[in-house]
Amino acid sequence: MSERANLDTGASWTHPLYATLEKLPGVSLGLASVDDLLAWGLTNSLWVFPMATSCCGIELMAAAASRIDLDRMGTIVRGTPRQCDVMVVAGTITVKMAPRVLKLWEQMPEPKWCIAMGSCAISGDFYRNLYSVIPGIDTVIPVDVYIPGCPPNPEALMHGLLRLQEKVHARRRGEKVDRDPNPDLIRVTQPAIPRVCERDLGRNDELSKLQADQAGRVTEEQMCPAVDVPFEPPPPATPVFAPDFEGLLRELGVAVAADGPPLVPVERHFEFARRLKELGYRQLVSIVATHWLAGTGRAGKEEGASEHLEVAYVLRTVGPGSRLATWAVRVAPDQPIPSLVPLYAGADWQEREQFDLVGARFAGHPDLRRLMMAENYPGHPLRRDFPIDAHCAPWR
Amino acid sequence: MLQTLSVERRVDPHLSIDKYDPEAELLLLHMGPQHPATHGVFRMDLYLDGEIVVKAVPYVGYLHRAVEKLCEKLTYSQITPIVDKNDYVAPMTNEQAVNMAFEKLLAIEVPRRARWIRMIFAELQRIASHLLWLGTFTMDLGGALGGGTTVFMHSFREREMIMDLFEEVSGCRFHYNTHTIGGNRHDLPAGWAGRVKEALAVIEARISEYEGMSLENRIFVKRTKGVGVIEPGLALELGLTGPMLRACGIDHDLRRDAPFHAYDEVAPRVIVAEGGDCLARARVRLGELKESVRFVRETIDSIPEGSINGGRPIKLPNSIKIPPGQTYVGIETPRGELGTYLIADGSANPYRLKIRPPSLHALSALPYVLPGGTVSDALAILGSVDPIMGEADR
Numbered sequence: 001m002s003e004r005a006n007l008d009t010g011a012s013w014t015h016p017l018y019a020t021l022e023k024l025p026g027v028s029l030g031l032a033s034v035d036d037l038l039a040w041g042l043t044n045s046l047w048v049f050p051m052a053t054s055c056c057g058i059e060l061m062a063a064a065a066s067r068i069d070l071d072r073m074g075t076i077v078r079g080t081p082r083q084c085d086v087m088v089v090a091g092t093i094t095v096k097m098a099p100r101v102l103k104l105w106e107q108m109p110e111p112k113w114c115i116a117m118g119s120c121a122i123s124g125d126f127y128r129n130l131y132s133v134i135p136g137i138d139t140v141i142p143v144d145v146y147i148p149g150c151p152p153n154p155e156a157l158m159h160g161l162l163r164l165q166e167k168v169h170a171r172r173r174g175e176k177v178d179r180d181p182n183p184d185l186i187r188v189t190q191p192a193i194p195r196v197c198e199r200d201l202g203r204n205d206e207l208s209k210l211q212a213d214q215a216g217r218v219t220e221e222q223m224c225p226a227v228d229v230p231f232e233p234p235p236p237a238t239p240v241f242a243p244d245f246e247g248l249l250r251e252l253g254v255a256v257a258a259d260g261p262p263l264v265p266v267e268r269h270f271e272f273a274r275r276l277k278e279l280g281y282r283q284l285v286s287i288v289a290t291h292w293l294a295g296t297g298r299a300g301k302e303e304g305a306s307e308h309l310e311v312a313y314v315l316r317t318v319g320p321g322s323r324l325a326t327w328a329v330r331v332a333p334d335q336p337i338p339s340l341v342p343l344y345a346g347a348d349w350q351e352r353e354q355f356d357l358v359g360a361r362f363a364g365h366p367d368l369r370r371l372m373m374a375e376n377y378p379g380h381p382l383r384r385d386f387p388i389d390a391h392c393a394p395w396r
Numbered sequence: 397m398l399q400t401l402s403v404e405r406r407v408d409p410h411l412s413i414d415k416y417d418p419e420a421e422l423l424l425l426h427m428g429p430q431h432p433a434t435h436g437v438f439r440m441d442l443y444l445d446g447e448i449v450v451k452a453v454p455y456v457g458y459l460h461r462a463v464e465k466l467c468e469k470l471t472y473s474q475i476t477p478i479v480d481k482n483d484y485v486a487p488m489t490n491e492q493a494v495n496m497a498f499e500k501l502l503a504i505e506v507p508r509r510a511r512w513i514r515m516i517f518a519e520l521q522r523i524a525s526h527l528l529w530l531g532t533f534t535m536d537l538g539g540a541l542g543g544g545t546t547v548f549m550h551s552f553r554e555r556e557m558i559m560d561l562f563e564e565v566s567g568c569r570f571h572y573n574t575h576t577i578g579g580n581r582h583d584l585p586a587g588w589a590g591r592v593k594e595a596l597a598v599i600e601a602r603i604s605e606y607e608g609m610s611l612e613n614r615i616f617v618k619r620t621k622g623v624g625v626i627e628p629g630l631a632l633e634l635g636l637t638g639p640m641l642r643a644c645g646i647d648h649d650l651r652r653d654a655p656f657h658a659y660d661e662v663a664p665r666v667i668v669a670e671g672g673d674c675l676a677r678a679r680v681r682l683g684e685l686k687e688s689v690r691f692v693r694e695t696i697d698s699i700p701e702g703s704i705n706g707g708r709p710i711k712l713p714n715s716i717k718i719p720p721g722q723t724y725v726g727i728e729t730p731r732g733e734l735g736t737y738l739i740a741d742g743s744a745n746p747y748r749l750k751i752r753p754p755s756l757h758a759l760s761a762l763p764y765v766l767p768g769g770t771v772s773d774a775l776a777i778l779g780s781v782d783p784i785m786g787e788a789d790r
Contacts, residue, residue, distance in 0.1 A: 131465065346634035
């Protein structure tokens with residue numbers, strides 16, 4: 001927190017012109033009016049740097065657009081931090097993005113202010129307990145005004161800017177300004193979704209424990225009370241396949257499963273995909289890898305099943321009467337699967353994503369790097385045994 | 397400069413930079429993750445020879461909010477407001493995509509009125525989304541279009557009208573949380589259809605203005621024609637969908653080809669353009685804007701009477717349990733096919749929920765199309781892709 005004190009400069013900052021004038025004899029009489037002028041100018045020309053990452057950024061755009069028109073308050077949105085006075089952090093800040101935000105903040109000239117727009121920027125909102133999101137931008141840079149909402153209306157943003165103008169003006173005039181809210185306090189007292197329940201308490205995490213104590217140790221039963229489900233249990237779904245896909249399944253002797261896509265042996269998987277492409281399934285829709293712990297499987301509990309990955313592929317034909325083809329491959333966690341990149345260029349990023357998040361290995365992929373997380377990130381977040389808020393240092 | 401300007405051969409995005417001409421003095425330019433033209437937090441590493449892009453390496457993940465992990469911890473009825481934030485320019489389509497997957501595994505029939513309302517909502521979202529695209533795309537093209545923000549100011553004026561209509565229905569400007577499993581949460585207010593038609597009449601009259609400002613603008617055409625050409629075969633392999641695919645001359649639209657909602661009863665015309673360049677993509681989106689306005693205006697009076705959620709209480713219990721099974725549901729959103737792959741294991745939480753984002757697939761085309769163009773072309777191409785990073789990174 002020591003950096004915070006150094007960074008927060010609003011109270012101690014004086015204009016160089018002020019210091020020069022003060023030394024001249026007799027000028028101090030006119031200083032009061034010059035001071036007024038400077039305060040007026042500083043207050044009414046707050047240029048905004050839009051640190052817009054997500055949804056709140058759209059409302060920031062809407063505020064700058066024709067209906068609300070922030071320009072009439074002397075607030076112009078500029079694209080470079082070097083010209084700006086106010087950073088509006090609009091949107092979720094992730095672990096990967098936070099160092100960049102700090103860097104941009106350091107590039108802004110003094111005096112500078114920060115507005116946290118929206119609940120993600122204030123506290124992380126419901127992403128706060130997740131492995132990739134930081135719990136509020138005030139853990140990185142000092143914040144002057146918090147604008148709650150998800151997202152706040154453009155009117156709320158305007159209100160926040162007016163409050164900031166009051167603050168800037170008062171500080172410039174040397175008046176006492178209300179103390180900033182303690183960000184630590186906010187971080188602890190804000191309720192969060194998902195609430196921590198018993199099964200998540202395996203973590204040795206101070207903050208999580210604190211939250212759990214405050215939430216009164218919600219058990220899973222309390223969180224999801226047993227209510228009579230109003231829906232009748234559906235009839236067992238019979239898989240419906242396109243005729244050509246079904247023909248191929250029959251030809252290759254692949255069994256049709258009722259509880260998921262047909263399982264293709266890993267050694268015939270590439271051949272299967274090639275045949276489908278010849279049949280007209282030219283569009284790669286999706287690749288979905290799923291991690292199953294030992295003892296679990298498609299039906300929920302599966303006695304004797306070892307830990308495994310199931311990678312499902314979805315293909316589509318284009319044009320009227322579009323047909324879907326879905327199949328899956330079941331492998332051990334470290335067993336490589338033949339990559340589909342030679343057939344479908346789009347498999348490149350899809351396989352990288354599933355490698356990154358689930359840890360599926362793809363043999364023959366030209367460039368199997370992480371896609372979402374940082375290069376040096378430990379572990380694969382979408383594995384079932386991965387704690388939901390792990391490896392998020394230094395934020396928790 | 398060995399790899400670049402080859403039009404016949406497909407660019408190899410995995411070719412190491414060491415394989416390029418060692419004589420050329422390549423400049424590495426990091427564009428993003430914070431750049432006014434990257435539409436959020438997207439980063440490209442551009443290797444430049446002069447002003448020509450030789451190799452482009454995109455990086456995503458700066459807005460990876462772990463939505464899929466979060467969904468595994470939530471009950472089914474809690475998921476709708478979470479996925480709202482994925483594609484934050486057309487949030488209702490996210491809600492529809494996940495709830496349709498739940499409904500499919502639960503084998504629930506959605507009432508006809510609810511399906512019609514969903515269809516009207518989806519089309520209005522398409523109008524709002526394409527208006528936002530128009531504003532930001534022309535802004536990306538820069539001062540050539542009369543000050544850069546001119547079209548932006550115009551199109552946001554009309555977008556606010558759509559926002560007002562949705563605010564009236566659900567109380568929110570976006571992140572509506574208006575779809576539930578088995579139907580909708582909010583019924584249409586009295587007189588809403590009339591106000592929709594009033595707003596659409598205004599928008600329709602102004603679309604020709606936009607066309608004048610963009611498609612008939614010589615500078616606009618010069619900046620976009622022949623820029624960022626994607627060949628149809630590559631577009632299919634990459635899984636491009638929506639306007640990106642239709643701009644390559646491929647006639648594919650899930651609203652007609654795999655109908656959902658009420659599109660099996662009435663279907664909008666499919667807009668296709670030839671060329672695969674930025675101009676074609678602009679033509680498709682402006683055509684869809686016009687077509688959606690016409691479609692909503694003509695169908696909004698035919699919304700059938702009836703229940704909006706199957707006669708069940710609006711507040712669903714927190715513990716709907718979906719029996720074990722796997723399903724994939726794909727719907728057509730303003731950006732293309734938004735899919736949900738759902739794996740249920742019989743508990744009250746999904747075991748795995750994979751969202752298939754059209755934006756991520758669209759962005760994966762960039763390393764193929766950027767080489768050979770200039771830096772200003774790169775921005776035009778990125779704008780014409782219309783990526784929403786919340787959805788691409790999730």
